[in-house]
Amino acid sequence: MTNSSSLSQAEWLVRLTAIVALAGAIISLFNDRILDAAALGAASLCAGVAMARLRHARATLKAVSAVLASAAKGDLEPRLVLTRDRGEMLALADDLNRALDLVDAFVREATATLACVRDGEFHRRIVERGLAGTFARGAQTMNEAVVTIHARLSGFSQVIGEFDRTVGAVSGVLASEVQVLDGAAKTMNVAATETQERSGAITQQAAETSASVSTVSSASEQLTASASEIAAQTRRALDVSRSAQQQSSVAGDAMTELTAAIHEIAEVVELIANISTQTRTLALNANIEAVRAGDHGRGFGVVATEVKNLAAQTADATEQIKARIADIQAKSDRGLHSIFAIGQTTSEVVEIASAISAATEQQSLATQEIARTMQTVTDATAAVTNNATVVNTVANDSGRAAHDVAKISGALANEVGRLDQSVADFLKLAREVASGRRSQAA
Amino acid sequence: MTNVIQPTQREVFFDRDEIIVSKTDVKGRITYANRVFCTVAGYSEKELIGAPHSIVRHPDMPRAVFKFMWERILEGHEIFAYVKNMAKTGDHYWVFAHVTPSYDGAGNLFGFHSNRRAPDPSIVRDAIVPLYETLLKTETATANAKDGLAASYKQFTDVVQSKARSYDELVFSLV
Ligand SMILES: Cc1cc2nc3c(=O)[nH]c(=O)nc-3n(C[C@H](O)[C@H](O)[C@H](O)COP(=O)(O)O)c2cc1C
Numbered sequence: 065m066t067n068s069s070s071l072s073q074a075e076w077l078v079r080l081t082a083i084v085a086l087a088g089a090i091i092s093l094f095n096d097r098i099l100d101a102a103a104l105g106a107a108s109l110c111a112g113v114a115m116a117r118l119r120h121a122r123a124t125l126k127a128v129s130a131v132l133a134s135a136a137k138g139d140l141e142p143r144l145v146l147t148r149d150r151g152e153m154l155a156l157a158d159d160l161n162r163a164l165d166l167v168d169a170f171v172r173e174a175t176a177t178l179a180c181v182r183d184g185e186f187h188r189r190i191v192e193r194g195l196a197g198t199f200a201r202g203a204q205t206m207n208e209a210v211v212t213i214h215a216r217l218s219g220f221s222q223v224i225g226e227f228d229r230t231v232g233a234v235s236g237v238l239a240s241e242v243q244v245l246d247g248a249a250k251t252m253n254v255a256a257t258e259t260q261e262r263s264g265a266i267t268q269q270a271a272e273t274s275a276s277v278s279t280v281s282s283a284s285e286q287l288t289a290s291a292s293e294i295a296a297q298t299r300r301a302l303d304v305s306r307s308a309q310q311q312s313s314v315a316g317d318a319m320t321e322l323t324a325a326i327h328e329i330a331e332v333v334e335l336i337a338n339i340s341t342q343t344r345t346l347a348l349n350a351n352i353e354a355v356r357a358g359d360h361g362r363g364f365g366v367v368a369t370e371v372k373n374l375a376a377q378t379a380d381a382t383e384q385i386k387a388r389i390a391d392i393q394a395k396s397d398r399g400l401h402s403i404f405a406i407g408q409t410t411s412e413v414v415e416i417a418s419a420i421s422a423a424t425e426q427q428s429l430a431t432q433e434i435a436r437t438m439q440t441v442t443d444a445t446a447a448v449t450n451n452a453t454v455v456n457t458v459a460n461d462s463g464r465a466a467h468d469v470a471k472i473s474g475a476l477a478n479e480v481g482r483l484d485q486s487v488a489d490f491l492k493l494a495r496e497v498a499s500g501r502r503s504q505a506a
Numbered sequence: 507m508t509n510v511i512q513p514t515q516r517e518v519f520f521d522r523d524e525i526i527v528s529k530t531d532v533k534g535r536i537t538y539a540n541r542v543f544c545t546v547a548g549y550s551e552k553e554l555i556g557a558p559h560s561i562v563r564h565p566d567m568p569r570a571v572f573k574f575m576w577e578r579i580l581e582g583h584e585i586f587a588y589v590k591n592m593a594k595t596g597d598h599y600w601v602f603a604h605v606t607p608s609y610d611g612a613g614n615l616f617g618f619h620s621n622r623r624a625p626d627p628s629i630v631r632d633a634i635v636p637l638y639e640t641l642l643k644t645e646t647a648t649a650n651a652k653d654g655l656a657a658s659y660k661q662f663t664d665v666v667q668s669k670a671r672s673y674d675e676l677v678f679s680l681v
Pocket residue numbers: 528529530534558559560561562563564567569572589590591603605606618619620
């Protein structure tokens with residue numbers, strides 16, 4: 065009894081009342097107390113009807129309880145429909161339905177609105193109309209929250225847009241600048257390489273020129289040497305031929321004197337020959353005298369014969385001398401001739417040697433000129449080589465610098481790319497956050 | 507049953523604090539109608555439970571609106587719509603209806619739920635009535651009902667597209 069509800073107690077009491085009344089009615093009937101029996105019977109019947117009504121109420125309450133139990137479990141769907149009661153019981157059912165409708169409406173609205181916010185849609189509001197009390201206030205707060213979130217995200221989007229415009233623009237400019245830099249570095253590198261190649265070619269050509277210049281130089285030196293050699297020899301030849309000329313003229317003079325002397329000798333020999341002829345004649349004459357003189361004359365005759373022999377011998381000797389002189393004369397003539405010829409030849413030699421000397425002098429001058437020119441060329445070539453080396457070094461340096469710049473611009477491009485990427489990533493992320501598409505994923 | 511009632515073109519109103527609530531099965535048959543619904547529509551709970559929701563359909567409502575509504579809720583979306591309903595008396599009452607799908611604990615669709623608020627009369631007068639009249643004209647002007655519906659449906663979606671990014675945004679821009 066203590067555990068049962070007032071409804072159960074009432075049911076028990078009504079049932080008891082029905083039974084008691086029924087029992088009373090039966091007893092009264094047996095005691096022929098018809099009126100009492102009728103009254104008690106009616107009471108019992110009323111109690112029976114009351115029992116049925118109570119059962120009805122119990123069913124309604126059970127239904128209410130079931131709906132509330134579902135709601136307590138979070139199931140807002142069940143409602144009390146077709147409640148077969150009126151008055152407070154119907155009001156109870158209606159109130160319960162109204163309460164559930166309110167909660168249901170609020171939950172559906174709030175869920176849908178917040179789902180929109182979750183999905184980045186901010187047009188949705190909880191329709192506050194029809195919501196009452198706490199629900200109305202809750203709906204209002206939530207709507208304010210949606211508006212605030214939207215405003216913040218809009219502001220955030222604006223900031224992102226600003227960021228995109230500024231940083232994005234900067235990184236865009238940076239990227240194009242880096243590209244320009246890279247292009248410049250490439251051009252510079254190409255120019256440096258070309259310069260290097262050209263200066264290398266110049267150096268090589270200068271070296272070749274230098275080699276040929278030194279060949280010419282040494283050739284001209286040899287030429288100078290041989291020219292001076294020729295000059296010296298020519299000088300010597302000139303000296304020798306001059307002294308030959310002198311000597312040949314001395315020889316010529318001597319020859320002339322000799323010829324003259326021979327001539328005189330020939331004249332003397334002629335005289336001797338004449339004398340010997342005369343002597344022979346005299347001797348003959350003496351001989352004849354001697355013969356005439358007989359014995360006295362014999363001695364004389366011997367002398368005369370001796371003189372005759374001597375004269376014959378003298379004639380012989382003069383004849384021989386004459387022949388010799390003729391021979392000498394012929395030879396000295398030839399000598400004179402050849403000396404004259406030598407003199408002439410020597411003069412020619414001197415003439416030629418002089419010409420040679422003059423020519424070698426000129427040649428020497430020309431060679432010196434060549435040597436001087438060659439020196440100039442050598443100096444110029446050295447200067448070219450020097451300059452080319454400097455150019456090469458500079459080109460090398462600028463090539464290296466270009467390479468460095470290219471490397472730096474490459475690294476810069478990389479950095480700019482990364483900056484771009486991170487900016488893009490950041491913006492994407494930020495936009496996702498701003499649009500609300502990120503909130504769950506994060 | 508609905509064709510018996512003749513529209514009176516007399517408008518009745520319900521309180522701004524009240525919500526007309528109904529639940530239906532997936533076919534649109536009423537499984538629950540709250541007290542306000544019964545009162546405003548003039549039907550008893552008994553008459554409504556098990557009846558198709560078109561019991562309160564007003565002939566002035568273009569079919570395109572219901573087609574759109576059904577497409578949306580069958581896709582699992584909620585929808586807000588201005589609807590002209592007809593009471594048992596033939597009088598009409600405008601509602602700003604919110605229809606949502608209902609799912610059981612396992613996530614299966616088992617019916618729909620609708621909350622209806624009293625709409626802003628100026629929105630109904632200025633925006634909704636002219637639009638619905640146009641749509642209805644398109645529907646009735648075409649001999650073939652199917653073609654008429656297709657034409658008015660296109661008209662409806664075109665109007666929505668011309669005015670907002672989405673139907674939902676358009677509806678909430680009116681609220
Ligand atoms: C939850 C729910 C509520 C609905 N409420 C209404 C309503 O208030 N008025 C209405 O005319 N149709 C309502 N409908 C749509 C009807 O089911 C029906 O599609 C519409 O009345 C058109 O009827 P017809 O197809 O016979 O032309 C509702 C449907 C659902 C699912």
